[in-house]
Amino acid sequence: MRTPEAGAGERPERDRGRRRDAMETVTFAEALVRLGAERLTALLQARPDVLVEPIPRSFEQLARRLNGVESLSAALELCTGDMIVSGRAVALLNAGATVPAVAELLGSPEPLVTEAVDELCTRGLAWRDGERIALPDRLAAHLTQDVDTFRPVAVIARQSVVDDLRAAVRALGGTTEGLRKPQLVARLAELMADRDTIGRAVAGLSRQARRRFDLVRQGHGFYLPFYGTDPTQQEDVLVRAGLLLPVYGTGELPREVAVAAWGIELKAALTGPPGLPDAEPEAANVARSAAEDLLRGLTGLLDEARASGLTALKKGGVGTRERARLAKRLSAAPEDIGLWIDLASAAGLLARAGSRYAPTAGYDQWRESAPGDRWAAVARAWWDLEFAPTYRKIDDDTEAPPPVPLASEAGMIRRALLRAAAGGRSVEAAGMHIGWFCPLQHYPRDEMALRVHAAVTEARSLGVVSGDRVSDPGEHLVAGGDDLGRRCAALLPEAQGMLVLQSDLTAVASGQPSAAAARLLAAAAVPESHGVAATWRFSSASVRAAFDAGWSPDELRAELRAISDRELPQPLDYLISDVARRHGSVRVRGLASCIVGSESEIAEILHTRSLRKLQLSALAPTVLASPFGTDRVLAGLRKAGFAPLAEDADGVVIVEKRPEKRAPTPAAAVRSRPRATAAELARLLLGGPGEDGDDHEPESPTHAALAALTSPLDSAELALLADAIDNQRDVSILYRDKQGNRTVRDIRPRELYGRWLDAWCHLKNAQRDFAVANIEAVAPAG
Known part of the structure; x- marks a missing residue:
């Protein structure tokens, strides 16, 4: 769960309704009402997380759900570079955000701005109020958090002297004749908000002063040393250039300057979608062959794990030595073994069982399923992974062993790449423009290229990509939906081995x-x-x-x-007969131990040199004794070429079952929640209480008890949590522990007592207590 926060330790006042300024006349909920059935349905299809029970039953509830942390995170992942840049410009301009104003700030044509804003509106990330464009509170706060630390000119000017204000106006090319302090402040705000004016001022800086200006903009100006020159001297240069205002002897960067400088850096920020060429078609059997090879290798790996288990490292994961052994045994490349382990774990087919990894209870059902269903389960698990199984480097350039999860943006890059290339376009070309299709990733160019390469390599191994284009099964995967296996059935038919x-x-x-x-x-x-x-x-x-x-x-x-x-070949039939004739003619009886057999075989055993370690002694012509247990005696005899059987103290043959390795079944698996269709929810909302009315159903006692506690959750999140407690449903929470560390947990609440929530934690696979005040966000799980 990524968290678009309002700022360090801050959250917007969400329960009191959206903040309104002087120009705002339409709230988010009111804008949703005005969409009409068709556009509302399209928005709900673009934001499927709000279709999960408990569904919103009013437009107020829908607006709050769309403004949720998890919902916004999922929606932002689908945004292009133009949409993110335009959204940030709208957030920075705030009440003055119109298409012409955004175009001027970004130095881009108005049609491109209109197209990006329309896409944001379609996804419920923005709405129009006449000419003005508005964003949900939490999204606006997230997009402006790096400039919101700077104060506006009007606020700074309260602590500035008139002479400093006059000097700043003149430095930026304005006139000060006849202007008193209020007029100077207004004129200075106008100049500092002008992109061209600030551009000329920045362009006139020396290299050292420009570096200092960039440090100040990044919020480090007052804390980082400026090597090679006096930082105070460079701040004086910035003050004289009109970019900083003196406050108590220190230069302060106004918010207007930070916004204008951001726009300058972008230059012609909006480009429109890159033109991706069509890829050359590939033979359909290439993807099918890759998918079948994957299923065959994955099944072989899991069969091996069922027979003997995969050795686990103490800290978790399957090490390089064990992967090398598996690669040799399964005639596969070591990198394929790592990919298969990650896929099996992600699909819920492999889990840790003590000191080993073993198949889960769901493996048998998966193995007997149709190829399309098996591939769909694995492909969907790969699609949802947040890291790249074939690129497991961590900070110190070491490798994290599979299937240990990693914190990574590789999954976001993978999904953006395949979405961009879907429809027959070139995967390679999409990778070259991945920064536009996936603007929220933070990797430098070389690191991003490695993750793109990993995504393409893995996609080809799964049959999702064939050559330079997304395959037919891959197109179905990108399209999403719950019936992926059925749609891939014809593409991956049953082939009887x-x-x-x-x-x-x-x-x-x-x-x-x-x-x-x-x-x-x-x-x-x-x-x-x-x-x-x-x-x-x-x-x-x-x-x-x-x-x-x-x-x-x-x-x-x-x-x-x-x-x-x-029929059996004759040599095999003879082999079975020969082994059967000798099998059990020598028996090991558990005394500790007694060996019983024919006189000739007992004599042979007694005189076999390699068996002297068993310290055998003859009790009778047909009976030998050993001070060692039956397991050791059986192993020694078999190694020497004999075929003994074990008996209990009554002489009954003991059948030696080979125990299959199994991972323990989790005490509780994450349950999928019921969900409505977009059309059903649109009909419900449009026939509901109206644009201002909330759902009039009485709140449950649990909801009332949660609302009475001090909590950062808004009413939509409180409703989700109350529903989870009352109906034993899973929810995903962002939780802050006593040390201030944040983790994302899937939990199944049991009851609320006092200020604590008793719940089953799927991450820890155990019962845990959670302080309600430390739950910072709630979203549906499953």
């Missing part, structure tokens, strides 16, 4: 073997290679392992015939 049993005691599995076939091969054979055609080899040891796990010879033959749809 084939299993060929060969006379050289190998099995070649082409395509993706079924879960039953994978389990059988894992029990009775050893993998030799993985890929499009995986090879497994049967041996005496592997067949004996299947018998140890409880398979009978007839069951093994029957299952092998069923999965291969043909």
Whole structure:
């Protein structure tokens, strides 16, 4: 949850209605009423988070939900560079924000400004009040937070002497003859707000004075040393240039100058959308092949994790050594292993289980699903990731092991890149203009290029991008919606894997073997290679392992015939018979331990040199004893080439089950909330209480109790939290702990007691208490 804040430690007074200045006549809620059914529906489709229950039941509630932190963050991610720059200009101009004024501040044509403002209005990020343009409070505060620390000329002038004001007016090219202090202040405000006037003043500065001016604008002017020259001297230069006003011996930057300087830096700020060329079409089977390879590799990884688990580092994640082992075992590149681990974790298929990572309970259902559904679950998880799985560098240039999450803007870049390239346009060209399509990222050019490269590499691995264009499955992914699997079903049809049993005691599995076939091969054979055609080899040891796990010879033959749809090769049939004939002829009885068998085999065991460590002693011609436990004795005998079976003290055979590694099922998973369609909500609102009326349904006791507490939440957020408590629904909160650190948590509230909220925290997977006063924002979860 990104937080467009009003400023350090400040939040707008949201419950008392939107602030109005002298020119404002239309509030956000009133502007929403005037949209009409068609435009209101389009706005709700562009802001789908407000469709989640509890849905707003009045335009006042809708305005507050659209002004929420999480809602604004999601909407801003979809904005282009022109929209962000225009929105900031509107916020800086405040009451004077009109299309001509914004165009003048930005030095851009009015048609481009109109287009950007219309897009902001369509997304509920702005509205028109006649000629004037207005923004929601929280968004305006967020866009102007770097200049809001500066005071306007009119405020500074109260502490300035008339001579200093006259000097500033003359420095900026104005006349002062006959002007008293009020007129001087008004004239100075006019000059400082003029982009051309400030531009000439800045252009006339020396390099040292310009550096000092930039430091002051960034808020560091009074705190950072100015190496190589006296900072006081440079401030005097800025005062004489009319850019700073002297206050108690120190130069202060007026807000008007900061705004004008920002406009100067942008020059011709608005460019319109970059012209992206159409990409050359690629064969459809390229994307399909990549998607099938991904599913095959991911399934192989999870099958391996189910058999033995993936070794976890103490601090979390799968280390390079374990990834190298998996790459060798699965015949894959190490970077692919890291991508698969991240995807499996993000899709909820892999989780930590003690010292290892293992498949979750949902893996079996995913594995048996249609390819389109499996790909959709993985692709959607990748789309939502906030970091790049193939670029896991952290601050000290070390790598964070997968699947440990990272704080990154790579996900925002990925989504902007694919949205820009959708519709057959060049992905490479979209990447070259990613700064326009994703203006909110803060990476320098080289860092941004690395994340664009990671996004394209991952997209090709998933089949989302084919060549230089977004593939058909990728187009469906970008379009969104809950039925991605159904729409991709025809593009990724079911391809039944084939299993060929060969006379050289190998099995070649082409395509993706079924879960039953994978389990059988894992029990009775050893993998030799993985890929499009995986090879497994049967041996005496592997067949004996299947018998140890409880398979009978007839069951093994029957299952092998069923999965291969043909008779067994004679060598394999003979191997099963030979192992079955010897299997269990020697038995290990748990005394600690007693070995029972035929006289000849007992004699052979007793005289086998490698078994001397078991300290065997003959109790009878057919009985040996060992001071060691049955597990050690069984392992020693099998290593020496024997095929023993374990028995309990009563002589009953113990079937050695191979435990599958499983991650524990979370005590509570995040629940998806019910949601309405945009058309349904528009009809409800337009038929509701009207533009000024709020919903007249009585507030719940929980809502009243929350409202009585000291809290930074607005009424819409209080309603969400109260609904979550009353209906046991999940919400996402921005929480500030005792140390002042902020975290985003998905929680399921249980009850409110005093000033505390008792809730299940999905992040900690445990019950936690949260101080209501420290919950700074609330949004729907799921």
